[in-house]
Amino acid sequence: MEDCIFCKIVKGELPSHKVYEDNKFMAFLDIYPKSKGHTLIIPKKHFRWVHDVEPFGEYWQVARKIARAQEKGLSAKWTQYFTHGLIPHAHIHMKPRYEDVQGASMLPDEHLSFSKEEFEVIAAKIRKAF
Numbered sequence: 001m002e003d004c005i006f007c008k009i010v011k012g013e014l015p016s017h018k019v020y021e022d023n024k025f026m027a028f029l030d031i032y033p034k035s036k037g038h039t040l041i042i043p044k045k046h047f048r049w050v051h052d053v054e055p056f057g058e059y060w061q062v063a064r065k066i067a068r069a070q071e072k073g074l075s076a077k078w079t080q081y082f083t084h085g086l087i088p089h090a091h092i093h094m095k096p097r098y099e100d101v102q103g104a105s106m107l108p109d110e111h112l113s114f115s116k117e118e119f120e121v122i123a124a125k126i127r128k129a130f
């Protein structure tokens, strides 16, 4: 879809810190991360909503692979998933969490900032953990 920021990332017209790619899906670090390793998973084909994505089961199997890689590569304790659809190309937010789940807050976290080099180190740690 023209003028879609995520379609441009898929086509390589915009840069991303890629953590995963196969023939149907791609995952990269959120540039406005709310935790270290905050990743977005998108279908390469443009779908508006997460529940529109086909094949839906495969989409979530990729999410599981990424959660395991975040746990292993970044020593995350668990992963928080969320979807909200503010960017009109389906994406699942996967936010690695480093605190115990019992004490976790459901309130929004502050944005973190990382340099380009720090983003690349984080992405590489996830990529190596598959």
Ligand SMILES: [Zn+2]
Residues within 6 Å of the ligand: 001, 004, 005, 006, 007, 008, 045, 046, 047, 088, 089
């Ligand atoms: Zn798109």
